[in-house]
Amino acid sequence: MAGNLSPDKQRQMLRQMLTIRRFEERASNDYHAGKIYGVVHCYIGEEAVAVGVCSALEPTDRIISTHRGHGHCIAKGADLNRMMAELYGRQAGYCKGKGGSMHIADFGIGMLGANGIVAGGIAIVTGAGLAAQMEGKGGVAVSFFGDGASNAGPFHECLNIAAAWKLPMLYVCENNGWAAQTAAVATHAMSDVAGRAAGYGIPGVVVDGNDIFAVHQAASRAVARARAGEGPTLIECKTYRQRAHTERKGQPDPRDQAEVEAWLQKDPLTLLERKLKAQGDLDDAGWQAMEREVMAALERAVAFAEASPFPTPEQATDDVFAA
Amino acid sequence: MRELTYNEAALEAVAEEMRQDTKIFYMSTDPIPPLLKEFGDKRIRATPIAEGALTGMAIGAAGSGFRPIVDWRQVTFAFVAMDQIVNQASKIHYMFGGQRSFPIVYRANVGGGTRLAAQHCQCPYSMFMNLAGLKLFLPSTPYDMKGLLKSAIRDNNPVISFESNRLLARKGPVPEEEYTIPLGLADVKRAGSDVTVVALAWLVHEALAAAEALAAEGISVEVVDPRTLVPLDKETIRRSVQKTGRLVIADEAGPTAGFSAEVAAVVTEDDATFAALKSPVRRVCALQVPIPYSPGLEDHVFPDRKRITDGIRAVLKGPKPAAAA
Ligand SMILES: Cc1ncc(C[n+]2csc(CCOP(=O)(O)OP(=O)(O)O)c2C)c(N)n1
Numbered sequence: 001m002a003g004n005l006s007p008d009k010q011r012q013m014l015r016q017m018l019t020i021r022r023f024e025e026r027a028s029n030d031y032h033a034g035k036i037y038g039v040v041h042c043y044i045g046e047e048a049v050a051v052g053v054c055s056a057l058e059p060t061d062r063i064i065s066t067h068r069g070h071g072h073c074i075a076k077g078a079d080l081n082r083m084m085a086e087l088y089g090r091q092a093g094y095c096k097g098k099g100g101s102m103h104i105a106d107f108g109i110g111m112l113g114a115n116g117i118v119a120g121g122i123a124i125v126t127g128a129g130l131a132a133q134m135e136g137k138g139g140v141a142v143s144f145f146g147d148g149a150s151n152a153g154p155f156h157e158c159l160n161i162a163a164a165w166k167l168p169m170l171y172v173c174e175n176n177g178w179a180a181q182t183a184a185v186a187t188h189a190m191s192d193v194a195g196r197a198a199g200y201g202i203p204g205v206v207v208d209g210n211d212i213f214a215v216h217q218a219a220s221r222a223v224a225r226a227r228a229g230e231g232p233t234l235i236e237c238k239t240y241r242q243r244a245h246t247e248r249k250g251q252p253d254p255r256d257q258a259e260v261e262a263w264l265q266k267d268p269l270t271l272l273e274r275k276l277k278a279q280g281d282l283d284d285a286g287w288q289a290m291e292r293e294v295m296a297a298l299e300r301a302v303a304f305a306e307a308s309p310f311p312t313p314e315q316a317t318d319d320v321f322a323a
Numbered sequence: 324m325r326e327l328t329y330n331e332a333a334l335e336a337v338a339e340e341m342r343q344d345t346k347i348f349y350m351s352t353d354p355i356p357p358l359l360k361e362f363g364d365k366r367i368r369a370t371p372i373a374e375g376a377l378t379g380m381a382i383g384a385a386g387s388g389f390r391p392i393v394d395w396r397q398v399t400f401a402f403v404a405m406d407q408i409v410n411q412a413s414k415i416h417y418m419f420g421g422q423r424s425f426p427i428v429y430r431a432n433v434g435g436g437t438r439l440a441a442q443h444c445q446c447p448y449s450m451f452m453n454l455a456g457l458k459l460f461l462p463s464t465p466y467d468m469k470g471l472l473k474s475a476i477r478d479n480n481p482v483i484s485f486e487s488n489r490l491l492a493r494k495g496p497v498p499e500e501e502y503t504i505p506l507g508l509a510d511v512k513r514a515g516s517d518v519t520v521v522a523l524a525w526l527v528h529e530a531l532a533a534a535e536a537l538a539a540e541g542i543s544v545e546v547v548d549p550r551t552l553v554p555l556d557k558e559t560i561r562r563s564v565q566k567t568g569r570l571v572i573a574d575e576a577g578p579t580a581g582f583s584a585e586v587a588a589v590v591t592e593d594d595a596t597f598a599a600l601k602s603p604v605r606r607v608c609a610l611q612v613p614i615p616y617s618p619g620l621e622d623h624v625f626p627d628r629k630r631i632t633d634g635i636r637a638v639l640k641g642p643k644p645a646a647a648a
Pocket residue numbers: 066067068116117118119145146147148149150174176178179180245352372374400403
């Protein structure tokens with residue numbers, strides 16, 4: 001299952017998933033404490049997708065995210081300090097406090113941004129795929145998006161262009177079964193988004209999005225195909241968001257409790273932890289140490305955020321135009 | 324009188340009209356629970372996230388005898404439907420020689436104060452004012468919301484109901500009895516004699532607060548709420564400015580080519596109103612920037628009662644003497 005991933009790499013993947021989990025818990029907590037504003041969409045339950053895919057990439061490859069973007073940032077290697085500072089609305093944040101939770105980007109690591117518009121990133125990252133093709137260095141680009149976004153025009157338009165031009169792209173659909181309060185079954189005629197790949201003449205694969213090794217393997221194949229100049233792949237990861245659509249209090253969550261419970265039994269983080277322990281690649285002491293280190297890193301991130309000043313009013317007019 | 328929130332008043336308008344006319348149906352990416360409960364999923368449709376398609380489908384359904392309401396939710400999401408709005412909905416009646424009418428209501432929340440950053444905090448109504456063929460309104464109270472939305476649903480044109488994010492939970496009196504408010508009619512929210520403030524939505528309330536405070540100093544401020552952006556009630560605005568001789572325009576949008584610019588032109592291009600002006604017109608608008616996330620930044624970008632007060636004081640001072648050449 002873990003293929004040829006070294007134990008170190010597997011533990012690294014576990015650590016990233018754990019970091020995302022704890023980051024989201026902290027973000028939720030601090031949002032309710034009034035330290036983070038606006039809205040927070042948690043990635044809890046879907047961590048295996050971001051980490052499984054990003055662990056198959058090179059640092060120079062580029063990705064784009066969604067409104068539920070913290071996990072993709074962390075999986076691509078973003079700095080927790082600057083992420084937390086952005087959520088806290090501070091000067092030292094990735095976007096100098098101008099973006100917040102829905103808009104974290106780190107172009108330096110190939111993370112082209114979270115996005116408040118459903119399907120808003122798909123064309124942008126397809127442009128990064130075009131750039132990679134024109135650069136001719138074997139780079140790839142990855143679009144993360146939800147089942148909801150797969151019904152929007154840019155998904156279809158971009159799959160067609162990427163297929164026709166053989167762009168080095170991965171289209172990774174995080175099918176968590178719901179778009180806000182609307183069930184995917186109510187808006188999709190086919191149960192598998194991956195089936196749509198056939199209409200564009202590209203491979204479409206369905207994977208268990210809570211099984212990080214399955215995700216990693218599918219992503220690795222698609223990356224190899226893209227680097228070889230054979231074009232894009234659509235990967236559908238079946239997963240679940242364990243929390244409501246956003247952290248806002250009092251929003252409706254029409255999901256069946258039994259459905260939520262069933263998915264909690266398939267928690268991707270617990271699955272990987274158990275697997276590593278069963279393989280003999282992780283013991284209790286190692287797991288506890290990992291927990292402590294992750295929590296310490298988060299505490300440092302919060303301290304960093306709190307130490308950074310809020311932007312000054314004059315900074316509101318900075319950066320409207322490039323120099 | 325009983326009180327409803329702005330949001331409840333809008334829902335009541337929709338529900339009342341839907342009870343009276345079975346041709347009305349409603350589309351949005353997430354259905355509104357009480358409407359779904361009352362009217363069922365054929366008339367209250369949960370749609371895929373495909374605003375371009377919904378916006379266009381409403382045009383086709385309207386041209387085929389239905390009266391669709393499309394809830395874009397945030398105006399932000401309407402931008403993926405710009406072709407259908409700009410090239411199709413606004414032009415179709417005129418371009419095809421008036422063969423069919425297209426009774427559609429598009430609902431869209433606008434405005435800031437939500438800490439949701441640049442993509443989710445926008446006041447782009449002047450972009451739509453620039454089109455011919457769409458009616459637009461933006462109410463400031465639950466009473467106006469209900470009355471205008473009912474008129475919009477009965478109107479035989481595409482109408483955009485802009486609804487202020489900041490006012491959704493704000494309460495106000497709404498009578499139980501049936502009433503409508505015609506599109507194109509401004510409302511003088513406070514009568515005064517020294518300065519006219521033309522304001523929209525949340526800034527109506529900020530202007531009223533400023534007016535109340537200034538009254539203690541003996542300054543009499545008239546607050547005019549246009550309510551409808553297209554057609555704009557130019558007469559009420561001009562009449563007020565002819566009376567006061569001074570005008571401040573308060574808008575949550577930026578100034579450039581905005582609603583505020585239109586009002587300034589309406590006043591200054593009219594001979595009688597121009598002649599009555601005692602001071603240059605002042606605009607109190609948002610800074611011309613995308614809306615930033617951090618609370619201090621966001622609050623700095625938007626106008627408020629303090630800036631309106633400053634604007635009023637400035638027009639009371641009259642024109643600055645022109646600098647010698
Ligand atoms: C164009 C557009 N329409 C509507 C919305 C409001 N909205 C935000 S998230 C969301 C649901 C997205 O579902 P999905 O793509 O499956 O992603 P998930 O939230 O499940 O991760 C909706 C409707 C939006 N942000 N953009």
